[in-house]
Amino acid sequence: VPATPASRPRIAIDVMGGDRGPAVTVAAALARRDVADLVLVGDEAQIPAAAGHGAPRVLVHHAAEVLSPGDSLADVLRRRPDSSMRQALRLLAEGAVDGVVSGGDTAALMALSRAVLHMVPGIERPAIGKLLSGMHGDFWMLDLGANLDCSAPQLHQFAFMGTMLSRHVSRLEAPRVALLNIGTEPHKGPDVLRAAAALIDADPRLHYVGFIEGNSLFAGEADVVVTDGFAGNIALKAIEGAARMAGHLLRGWVDGLGPLQRAGLWPARRDLEALRHVFNPQRYNGASLVGLSGVVVKSHGSADVEGFQSAIDEALLEIRGRIPWRLAEQSGDTG
Amino acid sequence: VPATPASRPRIAIDVMGGDRGPAVTVAAALARRDVADLVLVGDEAQIPAAAGHGAPRVLVHHAAEVLSPGDSLADVLRRRPDSSMRQALRLLAEGAVDGVVSGGDTAALMALSRAVLHMVPGIERPAIGKLLSGMHGDFWMLDLGANLDCSAPQLHQFAFMGTMLSRHVSRLEAPRVALLNIGTEPHKGPDVLRAAAALIDADPRLHYVGFIEGNSLFAGEADVVVTDGFAGNIALKAIEGAARMAGHLLRGWVDGLGPLQRAGLWPARRDLEALRHVFNPQRYNGASLVGLSGVVVKSHGSADVEGFQSAIDEALLEIRGRIPWRLAEQSGDTG
Numbered sequence: 001v002p003a004t005p006a007s008r009p010r011i012a013i014d015v016m017g018g019d020r021g022p023a024v025t026v027a028a029a030l031a032r033r034d035v036a037d038l039v040l041v042g043d044e045a046q047i048p049a050a051a052g053h054g055a056p057r058v059l060v061h062h063a064a065e066v067l068s069p070g071d072s073l074a075d076v077l078r079r080r081p082d083s084s085m086r087q088a089l090r091l092l093a094e095g096a097v098d099g100v101v102s103g104g105d106t107a108a109l110m111a112l113s114r115a116v117l118h119m120v121p122g123i124e125r126p127a128i129g130k131l132l133s134g135m136h137g138d139f140w141m142l143d144l145g146a147n148l149d150c151s152a153p154q155l156h157q158f159a160f161m162g163t164m165l166s167r168h169v170s171r172l173e174a175p176r177v178a179l180l181n182i183g184t185e186p187h188k189g190p191d192v193l194r195a196a197a198a199l200i201d202a203d204p205r206l207h208y209v210g211f212i213e214g215n216s217l218f219a220g221e222a223d224v225v226v227t228d229g230f231a232g233n234i235a236l237k238a239i240e241g242a243a244r245m246a247g248h249l250l251r252g253w254v255d256g257l258g259p260l261q262r263a264g265l266w267p268a269r270r271d272l273e274a275l276r277h278v279f280n281p282q283r284y285n286g287a288s289l290v291g292l293s294g295v296v297v298k299s300h301g302s303a304d305v306e307g308f309q310s311a312i313d314e315a316l317l318e319i320r321g322r323i324p325w326r327l328a329e330q331s332g333d334t335g
Numbered sequence: 336v337p338a339t340p341a342s343r344p345r346i347a348i349d350v351m352g353g354d355r356g357p358a359v360t361v362a363a364a365l366a367r368r369d370v371a372d373l374v375l376v377g378d379e380a381q382i383p384a385a386a387g388h389g390a391p392r393v394l395v396h397h398a399a400e401v402l403s404p405g406d407s408l409a410d411v412l413r414r415r416p417d418s419s420m421r422q423a424l425r426l427l428a429e430g431a432v433d434g435v436v437s438g439g440d441t442a443a444l445m446a447l448s449r450a451v452l453h454m455v456p457g458i459e460r461p462a463i464g465k466l467l468s469g470m471h472g473d474f475w476m477l478d479l480g481a482n483l484d485c486s487a488p489q490l491h492q493f494a495f496m497g498t499m500l501s502r503h504v505s506r507l508e509a510p511r512v513a514l515l516n517i518g519t520e521p522h523k524g525p526d527v528l529r530a531a532a533a534l535i536d537a538d539p540r541l542h543y544v545g546f547i548e549g550n551s552l553f554a555g556e557a558d559v560v561v562t563d564g565f566a567g568n569i570a571l572k573a574i575e576g577a578a579r580m581a582g583h584l585l586r587g588w589v590d591g592l593g594p595l596q597r598a599g600l601w602p603a604r605r606d607l608e609a610l611r612h613v614f615n616p617q618r619y620n621g622a623s624l625v626g627l628s629g630v631v632v633k634s635h636g637s638a639d640v641e642g643f644q645s646a647i648d649e650a651l652l653e654i655r656g657r658i659p660w661r662l663a664e665q666s667g668d669t670g
Contacts (some may be wrong), residue, residue: 135583145517148525182480182568190483190565214572218580230525231569233517237549238570242577245553248470250585257600264599265592 015042018103028308099295122331136220145233152195162224168321178212178222286314347423350377353438363643434630457666471555480568487530497559503656513547513557621649
């Protein structure tokens with residue numbers, strides 16, 4: 001069972017993770033020192049000295065090794081005992097911090113989290129969950145890639161975890177849970193989805209509303225969308241691809257405008273820019289590895305300072321929402 | 336083996352299929368009478384008399400029954416022997432026409448096609464294929480929902496069928512084939528995808544380029560994207576959902592413009608409207624049931640006259656490209 005969180009959130013930052021390492025992660029962490037105690041985990045030679053000065057609530061925890069994209073999972077697990085990612089997770093396992101944020105490789109973070117941390121009792125596997133913005137509000141979607149194949153009980157556990165995230169991070173009282181499928185009729189799709197539907201529907205803690213199709217994801221029909229990691233990852237990336245295509249078309253439209261029209265649009269230019277980037281991964285940066293005995297948030301490797309701050313903020317929200325602790329308290333009947 | 340196509344394409348139209356029936360289907364068919372011989376299959380009482388007059392190349396073929404959304408597949412197959420959909424497919428099976436276009440239910444069309452038509456030798460199951468528009472050209476994607484689970488040999492067959500569509504409908508010489516997966520590294524994803532990759536890569540008729548992720552679908556990296564029907568349907572509908580979301584955001588942006596800016600945009604308004612509808616299913620109307628001994632094209636049930644014409648045009652392209660005949664000639668080593 002996870003330790004009770006401290007009154008002020010304590011977060012370990014894997015400063016070596018991500019494409020740009022400390023240049024991004026340290027700057028992002030320092031910008032959050034007013035709301036959290038931070039432990040910068042990484043090669044102290046690469047962490048600016050200023051990070052420690054005048055910042056009693058920012059500590060530096062030296063880790064000699066850095067994971068590289070060429071490392072296999074076996075390397076990550078066995079041959080890099082002093083990696084910044086592993087050291088950050090160890091601090092979490094020891095109760096020295098309440099959460100970890102890393103921009104390192106997803107598979108490495110998942111493998112190390114499972115090796116170093118415990119699962120919440122009653123939860124078999126962690127899921128990757130993310131808050132997405134719809135037309136009429138936000139919704140949680142999970143699993144987005146941690147588990148290719150999922151049993152009906154696992155999908156039921158994801159529904160429970162998504163409900164807790166929606167209730168205690170998004171502050172919805174009775175989140176509506178839907179299962180991603182290729183049709184809304186109860187007979188549609190593979191057997192495992194029908195079995196999961198029965199389990200979720202029978203659980204009095206969950207508010208099941210049925211199957212949902214991808215074309216309704218953003219229509220506000222569900223607050224929690226449950227899927228196995230293969231379909232979830234396929235859907236999320238297809239959405240990203242469609243968003244890029246939409247941005248490309250929008251750019252083409254703007255380029256085709258006359259100079260007077262473009263001048264007229266100038267005051268709305270920022271909004272137009274925002275529109276083009278609305279599906280930008282940065283905006284949603286911070287995917288949660290949920291089901292572990294501590295808050296673990298994965299940042300995009302390509303995140304900039306603002307993006308990495310979003311990932312830290314996501315960890316803060318989950319710590320304040322006491323997600324792992326609530327999961328442990330209430331997961332009794334899900335296993 | 337399918338009969339050789341007539342010099343002038345002959346298409347049977349299931350005029351009763353689709354949400355608006357003859358009002359849409361007959362009008363769309365008549366608009367194509369200059370390029371094809373058309374057989375209007377359905378309740379002759381509901382087909383405007385004008386459809387026959389002065390149109391020697393438009394015939395009416397009476398079918399007494401109409402499939403309804405309440406019909407089970409058992410009803411469709413056993414209790415509606417004289418449905419317009421089945422009669423149209425029978426004309427195709429008998430060689431009286433070269434293709435069928437229907438806006439009826441996909442599952443019904445798939446089941447009846449398999450019951451009435453033969454499969455191309457060497458192809459185990461039909462796939463639903465569709466031409467999608469990317470940033471740097473179009474690409475075929477299949478299967479989009481006909482087969483939930485697919486074996487590696489079936490995915491190999493889809494790659495072959497997609498290649499033939501790309502070569503003889505889209506006129507690409509050596510279409511690049513990719514498999515939809517959750518990562519591009521060769522070790523990623525389920526075993527069946529790696530087995531399919533090996534089969535496709537070893538086939539000298541096919542130009543395999545590796546795995547593709549959803550976020551690259553529109554980036555011009557592949558001309559044929561192969562997937563099982565579950566993942567394909569999930570991806571396609573997620574794209575539709577994202578496109579609706581993008582349209583919603585664009586509308587919000589336009590609504591937030593000042594009156595002067597809006598007036599300035601007036602000349603570009605049509606393009607803006609086009610942009611909003613760029614992912615509109617109508618634009619891509621016409622999904623192909625490929626692998627059958629004849630051209631069968633499914634129109635969206637909600638298609639308008641223009642949309643249904645697109646579906647007829649798709650059938651025309653496949654007949655002119657001799658798709659079923661070429662599949663039969665060349666499918667030897669795929670089975």
